[in-house]
Amino acid sequence: MKKLPLLFSVILLVLLSACNIPEQETQQPTRTPEQIKLIPTFTSIPTDTPTPTNTPLPTETISESSFGPTGFPIDVNPLTGKRVDNPQLLERSPLAVKVQIFPRGQRPPWGVTLADIIYDFYQNNGLTRFHAIFLGNDALQVGPIRSARLFDGQLVDMYKSIFAFGGADRRILTQLLNAPYADRLIFEGYSQCPPMCRVDPNGLNYLMTNTEDLSEYASQQGISNGRQNLDGMTFNTITPANGEPLNKVIIRFSISSYNSWEYDVGTGRYLRFQDTHESPDIPTQGYEALIDPLTGEQIAADNVVILTAPHKFTPGSKPGKSEIVVITLSGSGQATAFRDGLVFDVVWHRPENDSVVFLTFPDGSPFSFKPGNTWFEVIGETSKIDIPGDGTINYQFSIP
Numbered sequence: 001m002k003k004l005p006l007l008f009s010v011i012l013l014v015l016l017s018a019c020n021i022p023e024q025e026t027q028q029p030t031r032t033p034e035q036i037k038l039i040p041t042f043t044s045i046p047t048d049t050p051t052p053t054n055t056p057l058p059t060e061t062i063s064e065s066s067f068g069p070t071g072f073p074i075d076v077n078p079l080t081g082k083r084v085d086n087p088q089l090l091e092r093s094p095l096a097v098k099v100q101i102f103p104r105g106q107r108p109p110w111g112v113t114l115a116d117i118i119y120d121f122y123q124n125n126g127l128t129r130f131h132a133i134f135l136g137n138d139a140l141q142v143g144p145i146r147s148a149r150l151f152d153g154q155l156v157d158m159y160k161s162i163f164a165f166g167g168a169d170r171r172i173l174t175q176l177l178n179a180p181y182a183d184r185l186i187f188e189g190y191s192q193c194p195p196m197c198r199v200d201p202n203g204l205n206y207l208m209t210n211t212e213d214l215s216e217y218a219s220q221q222g223i224s225n226g227r228q229n230l231d232g233m234t235f236n237t238i239t240p241a242n243g244e245p246l247n248k249v250i251i252r253f254s255i256s257s258y259n260s261w262e263y264d265v266g267t268g269r270y271l272r273f274q275d276t277h278e279s280p281d282i283p284t285q286g287y288e289a290l291i292d293p294l295t296g297e298q299i300a301a302d303n304v305v306i307l308t309a310p311h312k313f314t315p316g317s318k319p320g321k322s323e324i325v326v327i328t329l330s331g332s333g334q335a336t337a338f339r340d341g342l343v344f345d346v347v348w349h350r351p352e353n354d355s356v357v358f359l360t361f362p363d364g365s366p367f368s369f370k371p372g373n374t375w376f377e378v379i380g381e382t383s384k385i386d387i388p389g390d391g392t393i394n395y396q397f398s399i400p
Contacts, residue, residue, distance in 0.1 A: 066236040069358060069366065077136035079116040079159075079356075081235025081371040084136045091227045092135075093184075093218070094161040095211045099130040100146040101274070102257065106204055111142035111211075113292040113299055117159070121378035122311065122397065123149055124323045126254025131155050134211045135230075141294055143208035145196060148172060148187075151327040151378075156181045157353045158329075160228040162218045164196060164209050171314075171324060184223055186214070232356040236368035240361075243342030248392040249304055251377050255280050260287055261304045261375075263341040269372075270338065272299040282394065302372025304338040305359070307348050311380035311399045325399065327378060335359060336393075339370040343393065 072078045075087040084090060094116075099109045101120075112118060115132040123129050131152055132142065148165040153176050156163045162184045168176065176185060188196055188207055195217040199206040219225045247263040249270070255278050261270040273287035290299045307329065314324040335348040337359055346359045346367045357376070359367035377395075384396040 065238060066234070066368065067371075068231070068234040070231045072231070077116060078230040078233065079133065079135050080373060081233065081369060082136070089136055089138065092215050093225045093228055094159045094230070095134045095214050096152075096156060096159065096161040096163045097132050097134070097142045097209060097211075097214075098146055098148055098152060098163070098165040099132050099142065100144045101129055102127045104275070106144060106206075107274070108291050108293060108299075109144070110208065110292065111139035111294045113295045113297050114139040115373065117374050117376070118301075119151075119155060119376045119378060120251075120259075121149075121151055121327060122253060122325060122380075122399075124325065127257050128253055133159055133161060138211045139294060140210050140212075141199075141208050142211060143199075144204075144206040145188075145209060146207075148176060150175060150324065151329070152176075153179055153181070154327070154329055154353075156184060158350065158356050159230065160354060162186065162214065162223060162225065164214055166196075166207050169324065184218075186218065186223075230356055232358040234358065234366040234368045235371045237371060238368070239340045239342065239370075240344060240368055243340070243344050245341060246338070246343040246391055246393055247341050249306070249338055250282075250285075250392060250394045251306070251379065251397065252282065252285070252395065253397040258285055259290075261301065261338070263338075264300075265341065267300065268340060268370075269300040269302055270304050270375075272301070272375075301375040302339065302370045303374040305346075305348075305374060305376050306336040306395060307357070307376050307378045308334040308381055308383065309378055313399070329357070329378070333381075337367060337369075 067073070067076050067081045068078065075083050075090070077084050077090060079094070099112060100106065101109060109130065112130060112132050114134065114137040116135050116137070117133040119131040120128050121131070129146060145164060145166045148163070148168040150172055152163065152165065155161070163186065165187045167173070167187055176182065186195065194210065195213040196207055196209045199208050215225060249261040250258065252258040256275065258275045258279065260273045262273065264271050272290045274290040276286040276288050279285040291297065292299055310328045312326050314326055329350055331351070332347055332349045335346045337344045337346045344367060346361060348357055348359055350357050361367055379395055379397050380399050382398045382400050384398065386394040386396070388394070
């Protein structure tokens with residue numbers, strides 16, 4: 001098996017150690033890759049891809065309203081509970097991409113509306129980034145791609161994904177490269193375009209990827225890239241009972257980073273709004289719709305889930321420029337789920353390292369996600385929660 005991405009990783013480790021700049025990400029390669037153009041709209045994947053003769057599409061269960069947590073039909077995406085137009089996409093590994101949301105001047109992010117699952121979690125210095133996972137769709141451009149954090153490794157383990165990122169602090173990269181999934185890591189290196197290319201090298205110099213190119217590159221490099229067991233989530237078009245009406249979710253990570261999800265009755269989805277300026281307190285917060293340039297649509301979610309998990313600084317690390325935060329999403333913990341304009345108190349579970357996160361009610365019965373995409377917001381155990389009674393819930397992130 002070839003491990004070319006691992007070779008790039010070793011080279012990057014040497015460079016970072018030599019420069020002694022642990023917080024700096026991978027620099028632009030000395031030879032500028034071929035420039036690619038920004039694509040204003042998404043061209044959908046053809047739906048006439050031949051279906052393998054040994055896996056015919058089921059026709060007798062088209063009206064099914066529920067799937068999971070196991071036994072997903074061959075054409076049902078286990079990460080969304082929805083049938084896909086092109087079942088061949090499910091025969092590959094999930095593709096994960098690390099996408100930036102800061103600085104504000106380099107928004108919006110590209111391609112995330114087409115992801116099946118996205119994790120939004122704390123990075124450092126009060127800011128967050130996205131970990132976007134693609135399986136049932138391809139996206140012509142995803143990015144801007146940025147550096148990895150320790151928690152990304154847990155997500156790669158959970159979803160058995162191939163992970164594209166821009167680099168990492170050498171302390172983080174060392175751990176990633178010594179993990180069992182190290183051969184599934186792909187990040188920027190010399191002459192590595194495609195699958196990751198620099199866009200507008202004389203301007204903002206975004207690092208972007210095409211998920212189809214990313215999957216093809218992984219296969220060419222001998223990286224395992226077949227259908228994975230992603231059992232665990234339960235989906236149902238019928239809304240669970242006992243939910244309470246609540247139409248707006250606010251998550252405040254810092255004076256710089258805060259966002260809201262607002263339920264839209266017309267679409268039955270939650271629309272994403274993002275911070276517009278530094279805000280010392282909630283009353284001065286300002287938001288704007290977060291639009292995906294690839295599709296021209298506002299970023300939206302069928303499910304929004306707040307996961308509460310332990311956060312701590314690594315030994316020798318402290319808040320500030322060189323901080324490294326460890327997030328532990330293992331076993332089970334408290335969570336809050338939002339679907340169909342309702343809120344539910346639930347419990348998250350990850351019983352094994354390679355188990356996807358799934359939800360149950362406190363009595364142990366499965367919680368059903370709405371078929372569609374899910375955004376997981378990860379907050380610390382000491383985070384504060386406020387429900388002012390106006391149909392809004394506020395989360396204030398904190399680390400002990």
